Every structure is written in structure tokens, then in C-alpha cells.
Amino acid sequence: MQIVKYLKQYRIPFSGLASGKHNFEFEIDNAFFDCYEHSLIKKGKLKADVELQKQENMLIVNFHIYGVIQLTCDVCLAEFEAPLDFHERALVKFTEEDWAEETEEVMVLSKTDYELDIANLLYEYVNVRVPYYSKCSEQGVNLSCDPDMLAKLSAEAPDAKTEQTEEKIDPRWDILKNIKNN
Missing domain, CATH: 1.20.5 (Single alpha-helices involved in coiled-coils or other helix-helix interfaces)
Incomplete structure (x- = not known):
């Protein structure tokens, strides 16, 4: 139950927003990663700047995620901070009928929905950036193996x-x- 409560802060209530662009900021920290049992990342300090562009039949959501995540070097087993800085985009379409053609970039919401939960999107975007092979000297800043x-x-x-x-x-x-x- 605590996990659900914590992740509520990653919801954007868009129903009362006027058409146009709106900006939001979200902190992604250790507590966020603790909510996902099988997360590749256990520690990190990131910020997500989210620009939501509301249109009549859709939302365009642009993400700028930056900060550091804690990785373990596959060579020397030392923990180190690896910087992340990337942009992503998601499209949200509104429909009254069942539309099963959801893709990686296009999400579907009912016309009766009033908020957008971006917690899973943030989780996926960050975890996809974890390298297959972590090495202090490659992903770290001014670091070398122990x-x-x-x-x-x-x-x-x-x-x-x-x-x-x-x-x-x-x-x-x-x-x-x-x-x-x-």
C-alpha cells in the first residue's frame, strides 16, 4: 500500500488544464526505485522535467531526465555514479472505444480519464539506459577501476x-x- 501512495506523486492531473504547454518537475530517488522489486537500479538521484502539451484529442509529453544512477562495475565490483541525461517523448491519445493498438510511444486513455500516471514511463526510460556492461572508466566520470x-x-x-x-x-x-x- 505504501508503494501505491508513494507513486501517486508521479501523476499529472490534466483534466483541468487549458490547451497548450504545461511544465512539471519530478524527483526520482532511491525510494522511487524501491517501489520496483526487479529494478536494475537501486540507487539514484535524478530529476525529470516534463513538458505536457495538451490538445483536444491527445497529449504530447516530452521528458528531459538527468542526474546520476548508482552502478556496480562488472570488472572491479566497485559502486560508482554514472551520469544520465536524455530526452524521451510519449503521445497519449483519447478514445471512447477499446483501442488495443498501444505502442511504445503511443498510449491510449479513455475520454473519462483525468490524470496521467508517468511512474512506469519514468521507470522504463531510466532502466533502458542502464548499460549491459558497467565499467567505472566507461560510464563513470573521471574514474578508473579499483x-x-x-x-x-x-x-x-x-x-x-x-x-x-x-x-x-x-x-x-x-x-x-x-x-x-x-
Whole structure:
């Protein structure tokens, strides 16, 4: 129940707005990401500037989302802040009939709806920006991987590889190598 209450702040009541452009600001923080159990992001501090253009039969919603998200480096396992700054757009159409042709960019609302819930849109837009492979030196600002952790990883890696290669060598391959040398 707390999650639903928290996400209510990401609703835009458009029914009383005049036609034209209207601006809104939303904060996206750790509590926002906590509302989504399987979120790739657990920590972040972002701001969403939302411009809603109200027309008679539709809404045009432009998003400018910027700030930082917390990522874990896939190389050294250190947590670091990665900056985000991007723009997105969503179109909202009003219809009285059942219209099942909703797409990624076009949402459908009933003519009786009076507010637009953008929480899921914000969640999707931010999570899509999470890189498949996080690395301090690539997504972070003026960062490099933890040298102590890299030293530990490189010290352990060669031993494991040599043990695996020694175990995997089949004696029949040695005989075949001798044939090649003749």
C-alpha cells in the first residue's frame, strides 16, 4: 500500500488544464526505485522535467531526465555514479472505444480519464539506459577501476586457467600433435 501512495506523486492531473504547454518537475530517488522489486537500479538521484502539451484529442509529453544512477562495475565490483541525461517523448491519445493498438510511444486513455500516471514511463526510460556492461572508466566520470581489486583478480586468474588447461588435455591429442610434427 505504501508503494501505491508513494507513486501517486508521479501523476499529472490534466483534466483541468487549458490547451497548450504545461511544465512539471519530478524527483526520482532511491525510494522511487524501491517501489520496483526487479529494478536494475537501486540507487539514484535524478530529476525529470516534463513538458505536457495538451490538445483536444491527445497529449504530447516530452521528458528531459538527468542526474546520476548508482552502478556496480562488472570488472572491479566497485559502486560508482554514472551520469544520465536524455530526452524521451510519449503521445497519449483519447478514445471512447477499446483501442488495443498501444505502442511504445503511443498510449491510449479513455475520454473519462483525468490524470496521467508517468511512474512506469519514468521507470522504463531510466532502466533502458542502464548499460549491459558497467565499467567505472566507461560510464563513470573521471574514474578508473579499483587497482587493489584488479591486482587480486589478476593474481588469482592465471592459477585457475593453468589448472583447467592441465586437466583438460587429453593424452590422445599429444599423439595427434606428434603426427603433425612428422
